[in-house]
Amino acid sequence: MKNIVIGRFVPGKGFLYRMDPRTKIISLVLLMASAFVIRNFTAMFMAIGFMALLLVAGRINIFRVLSGLRPLMYLLAFTFIFQLLFNTQGDLVVAWTLHYSPLNILMVTALVMLWFFTKRHVKFKFFFFLATLVGAVALVANLRLGPAFATGTLDIYESALTTGFFIVMRLMIIVTLSTVLTLTTKPTDLNLGLESVMSPLKVFRIRTEEMAMIISISLRYIPTLLDEANKIMLAQASRGVDFSEGKFKAKIMQIVSLLVPMFIISFKRSDELANAMEARSFVPGQPRTRLHQLTWGLADTAALVVSLLALTAVITTRVVM
Amino acid sequence: MRIIEIDNVSFHYKAGTPVLENVNLNVDKGEWITILGHNGSGKSTLSKLLVGLLRAKQGTIRVANVELSETTVYDIRKKIGIVFQNPDNQFVGVTVRDDIAFGLENLQVPRGEMIERIEQYAQKVDMADFLNKEPHNLSGGQKQRVAIAGILAMETDIIIFDEATSMLDPKGRNTILSMMKQLNDEGVTVINITHDMKESLYGDRIVVLKEGRILKDDTTKVVLADHKTLEKSSLEMLLPLRVLRALEAKKVDNEKVRSYLWQLSLTG
Ligand SMILES: Nc1ncnc2c1ncn2[C@@H]1O[C@H](COP(=O)(O)OP(=O)(O)OP(=O)(O)O)[C@@H](O)[C@H]1O
Ligand SMILES: [Mg+2]
Numbered sequence: 099m100k101n102i103v104i105g106r107f108v109p110g111k112g113f114l115y116r117m118d119p120r121t122k123i124i125s126l127v128l129l130m131a132s133a134f135v136i137r138n139f140t141a142m143f144m145a146i147g148f149m150a151l152l153l154v155a156g157r158i159n160i161f162r163v164l165s166g167l168r169p170l171m172y173l174l175a176f177t178f179i180f181q182l183l184f185n186t187q188g189d190l191v192v193a194w195t196l197h198y199s200p201l202n203i204l205m206v207t208a209l210v211m212l213w214f215f216t217k218r219h220v221k222f223k224f225f226f227f228l229a230t231l232v233g234a235v236a237l238v239a240n241l242r243l244g245p246a247f248a249t250g251t252l253d254i255y256e257s258a259l260t261t262g263f264f265i266v267m268r269l270m271i272i273v274t275l276s277t278v279l280t281l282t283t284k285p286t287d288l289n290l291g292l293e294s295v296m297s298p299l300k301v302f303r304i305r306t307e308e309m310a311m312i313i314s315i316s317l318r319y320i321p322t323l324l325d326e327a328n329k330i331m332l333a334q335a336s337r338g339v340d341f342s343e344g345k346f347k348a349k350i351m352q353i354v355s356l357l358v359p360m361f362i363i364s365f366k367r368s369d370e371l372a373n374a375m376e377a378r379s380f381v382p383g384q385p386r387t388r389l390h391q392l393t394w395g396l397a398d399t400a401a402l403v404v405s406l407l408a409l410t411a412v413i414t415t416r417v418v419m
Numbered sequence: 420m421r422i423i424e425i426d427n428v429s430f431h432y433k434a435g436t437p438v439l440e441n442v443n444l445n446v447d448k449g450e451w452i453t454i455l456g457h458n459g460s461g462k463s464t465l466s467k468l469l470v471g472l473l474r475a476k477q478g479t480i481r482v483a484n485v486e487l488s489e490t491t492v493y494d495i496r497k498k499i500g501i502v503f504q505n506p507d508n509q510f511v512g513v514t515v516r517d518d519i520a521f522g523l524e525n526l527q528v529p530r531g532e533m534i535e536r537i538e539q540y541a542q543k544v545d546m547a548d549f550l551n552k553e554p555h556n557l558s559g560g561q562k563q564r565v566a567i568a569g570i571l572a573m574e575t576d577i578i579i580f581d582e583a584t585s586m587l588d589p590k591g592r593n594t595i596l597s598m599m600k601q602l603n604d605e606g607v608t609v610i611n612i613t614h615d616m617k618e619s620l621y622g623d624r625i626v627v628l629k630e631g632r633i634l635k636d637d638t639t640k641v642v643l644a645d646h647k648t649l650e651k652s653s654l655e656m657l658l659p660l661r662v663l664r665a666l667e668a669k670k671v672d673n674e675k676v677r678s679y680l681w682q683l684s685l686t687g
Pocket of ligand 2: 463504
């Protein structure tokens with residue numbers, strides 16, 4: 099239940115931890131924009147190198163970043179395969195004839211069975227799955243066992259590979275950057291930084307302070323509500339509700355039996371909380387002094403300059419080349 | 420000097436079911452009054468009326484000679500602090516430090532002074548070692564002490580404790596009570612809402628509420644011995660005084676015993 103908390107902060111050292119959250123947020127935006135603008139290989143490899151450098155210099159555990167990428171893998175694979183199948187620009191790189199014969203199909207089935215029974219012993223399941231898929235296709239294309247009852251073609255064009263590569267890298271860079279931000283910034287600091295970065299929006303009458311207050315209260319109450327949910331689940335379980343299994347309909351009933359009391363409790367809570375806040379002289383929109391203050395250092399200026407340079411460099415290469 | 424004047428105040432949440440009826444109550448500056456009453460007698464409602472979280476349907480409330488109204492409510496809230504019953508629902512900050520800071524930020528206390536006050540009042544409630552802790556890592560009693568520190572730090576003239584000690588163990592309760600005593604000695608007006616008769620011993624005066632009406636308003640000593648009132652509002656008399664009453668019923672009338680039992684009950 100606890101692991102649904104997104105954007106986990108992990109205490110650590112490293113220079114990224116000491117940086118002002120505002121710097122990190124602005125740099126994140128600049129670097130993300132750069133990643134989107136990149137259209138050539140040299141720049142992309144430099145960007146990847148830059149990311150690696152960032153992770154190493156920031157002393158960030160690479161596995162945490164990878165685990166941040168995990169939920170994205172299927173999307174990435176899908177986008178890539180989509181490109182391979184439907185992008186038909188540029189030179190033809192691969193032109194395979196697919197040979198559908200009973201023996202070939204048998205081989206593929208064997209491969210799938212192998213995958214199915216060994217997958218639980220393999221560490222990187224997703225890559226294993228991809229490898230099996232590629233293997234199966236390669237098998238059908240290159241092994242001609244017995245007479246075919248049908249044939250097909252698989253054409254892959256150059257632009258499919260490059261576009262696919264760029265899209266995948268871009269998304270990975272974006273997710274890695276955001277993971278780095280949330281890994282190294284406490285939610286409260288992140289909130290403070292966001293509030294400060296968004297404060298120009300006040301011109302448009304967007305009440306950034308109140309938004310920040312709402313986020314901060316949500317952050318404070320997430321663990322409390324999770325505890326509450328656990329308690330309710332225990333209470334319902336002791337009355338015979340089984341949360342572990344059941345068919346679809348039973349699952350819905352379980353969720354309802356959790357949500358209804360959760361809602362009631364949350365409303366009561368927020369009512370009392372609002373009272374307590376008002377009684378402590380909180381007036382929405384009124385000026386307040388702040389305990390937490392962000393301090394801008396030399397490193398922050400440097401980081402911002404680097405990110406800005408990256409963006410300008412990428413834009414100029416694109417305009418020039 | 421009068422600091423709170425409640426004049427003929429009535430209130431209801433739903434028309435037809437009055438929660439408070441024609442309540443008249445005056446509190447002097449520096450006084451410590453105890454409000455006793457059964458569940459649902461309207462104690463919390465009264466305290467919410469005092470800080471303008473609810474508006475009286477009838478009657479007037481004056482705090483420090485200012486009548487409570489829509490325009491004065493913000494100034495009046497700066498004079499009254501209130502510690503609510505459930506510590507979980509009044510913890511605003513992400514950490515203990517942030518929570519104590521919340522009220523000070525609202526009062527626009529300068530940052531330097533804020534840091535000092537947080538330190539000072541966290542120490543006062545014995546939570547100085549927990550300043551960086553998050554609320555879900557604290558016990559109910561600890562959270563309540565943080566809530567109290569958050570109110571004390573605001574340095575208001577009046578503090579209402581609405582069953583603020585009901586979550587605490589006997590030791591925690593005694594520290595809070597002696598702290599309340601110290602505050603009161605420093606001139607803070609204390610209104611303590613409680614179910615615990617022993618707590619009322621600290622106060623100068625007891626107000627007994629029953630079904631939204633003031634049943635009795637007298638000095639602590641008088642109310643504590645008034646078995647009829649206590650019985651009517653389903654409160655239990657302190658043990659030494661019960662013993663005294665039983666002895667009197669048996670016509671055992673010994674001046675020494677009487678004063679000893681009184682002394683026993685007053686020292687808690
Ligand atoms: N928000 C509300 N809406 C409707 N009725 C309410 C509300 N809050 C309280 N009441 C009712 O008003 C009456 C007085 O409630 P109040 O909370 O003031 O009592 P109390 O003396 O503080 O009780 P306790 O000792 O249990 O804290 C009760 O009958 C209660 O049911
Ligand atoms: Mg109450």
